[in-house]
Amino acid sequence: MESFVSSKIISSYFEKLMKSLEADAAVVGGGPSGLLAAAIIAEEGYSVNLYEKNTAPGGGMWGGAMMFNKILIEEEAEPIAVESGIELSPTGGGGYVADSVQATAALINRACRSGARIFNCMTVEDLVFNGENEVSGVVVNWSPVLRRGMMVDPLMTMASAVLDATGHPAEIATRLARKNEVELSTVSSGVPGERSLNVELGERNTVEFTGEVYPGLFVSGMSACAAGGGYRMGPIFGGMLLSGRKAAYAMIGRMKKVRNSS
Ligand code: 48F
Numbered sequence: 001m002e003s004f005v006s007s008k009i010i011s012s013y014f015e016k017l018m019k020s021l022e023a024d025a026a027v028v029g030g031g032p033s034g035l036l037a038a039a040i041i042a043e044e045g046y047s048v049n050l051y052e053k054n055t056a057p058g059g060g061m062w063g064g065a066m067m068f069n070k071i072l073i074e075e076e077a078e079p080i081a082v083e084s085g086i087e088l089s090p091t092g093g094g095g096y097v098a099d100s101v102q103a104t105a106a107l108i109n110r111a112c113r114s115g116a117r118i119f120n121c122m123t124v125e126d127l128v129f130n131g132e133n134e135v136s137g138v139v140v141n142w143s144p145v146l147r148r149g150m151m152v153d154p155l156m157t158m159a160s161a162v163l164d165a166t167g168h169p170a171e172i173a174t175r176l177a178r179k180n181e182v183e184l185s186t187v188s189s190g191v192p193g194e195r196s197l198n199v200e201l202g203e204r205n206t207v208e209f210t211g212e213v214y215p216g217l218f219v220s221g222m223s224a225c226a227a228g229g230g231y232r233m234g235p236i237f238g239g240m241l242l243s244g245r246k247a248a249y250a251m252i253g254r255m256k257k258v259r260n261s262s
Contacts, residue, residue, distance in 0.1 A: 020117050023047045024255045026138045026159035027116075028124040028172050031059025032237055033210075033221030034165030035107040036084065036244030037251070042114035044248075046255055049157060050116050053123040053143045057108050059167055060222075064100035065235035071100045074203065077238030080245060084110045095238070103237070127176055127217070128156050135162050135176070135216030160258040161251035163218045165244075168194065170226035173219055184213040186227045194222065198231040203239035205230025210243040211250050220247035 027038045030052035038050040050057070064070050073081050073088060074095045081088055081098065085106035088096035112118060121143050128137030137158035145152045164172035173184060174191045183189040186209075194202075202225065209228025210220050219227045220243045233239060 020049045021157050023049045023159045025161045025251050027163045029165035030057025031167050032061045032240040033244035035111045037163055037248040038116035039111040039114040040248035042116040048116045050118045051122045051124050052120045055120055058104040061104040069100040071098050072236040073098055074238035077241040080241040161254045163247055164223045165220045167222045170223040173213055173227050191227050192229040194226045195231045199233045202231035202233025206239035207242045210246045218247050218251055220244055
């Protein structure tokens with residue numbers, strides 16, 4: 001019985017891992033924008049891997065504001081919230097209040113049910129170039145290996161569209177620009193980082209700056225805000241949902257082109 005349990009875990013995990021080696025898309029980071037983007041990409045019929053460095057996907061959504069586990073979602077994002085199974089209560093003054101735990105669980109559930117392949121406890125530490133100055137995959141390693149500073153080489157998985165959904169640090173876009181001295185298609189040609197807080201502008205900036213910043217590399221959520229030098233917005237999440245959806249369709253545009261040209 002003991003070896004049966006182990007063998008089923010190993011064989012089903014390795015089947016998933018093998019299938020992930022050549023995907024249409026890779027999403028780095030399982031916060032709200034990354035989870036929604038991965039779900040939409042899979043629902044539209046494309047293969048997608050989502051890498052989350054922590055055990056639990058969900059990013060900064062679980063904790064609400066200062067650990068008061070409630071969040072706000074604006075009117076405009078209501079349809080996405082509802083189709084994702086997020087329960088909303090009207091504030092009475094525009095927009096909705098949601099329970100941050102229920103909302104995060106709903107987005108994780110949607111991503112899992114969509115067929116997106118979720119790899120938790122894995123960190124994306126770098127990008128793959130195909131020699132033509134296009135991002136064509138991600139370099140992944142076990143999070144404990146990186147946290148302990150162990151000298152263990154990573155593995156690579158290929159994808160024609162990669163999403164940096166790593167949140168405030170915009171880790172992947174920053175690394176791409178720094179390591180390869182390339183210019184991103186952002187206002188500063190790099191990642192200036194986010195400005196201080198302005199709820200309205202921050203929400204708008206997050207969606208506005210979502211998109212492709214280098215051939216094959218896209219940004220969403222707070223990564224988009226940091227890449228565009230937008231304002232932070234605090235515990236309001238409509239922009240994250242609208243950004244995740246915008247990123248998904250921008251990536252699908254590229255994946256379609258890549259499929260048609262091959
Ligand atoms: O920060 P995060 O929740 O991303 P987001 O979609 O949403 C931001 C909001 O939660 C909140 C906010 C809204 O008002 O400001 O902060 O922009 O989640 C980012 C996820 O990416 C993971 C990280 O653990 C988190 O779950 N992550 C970061 N770097 C890596 C990574 C990496 N290199 N590899 C894998 N996962």
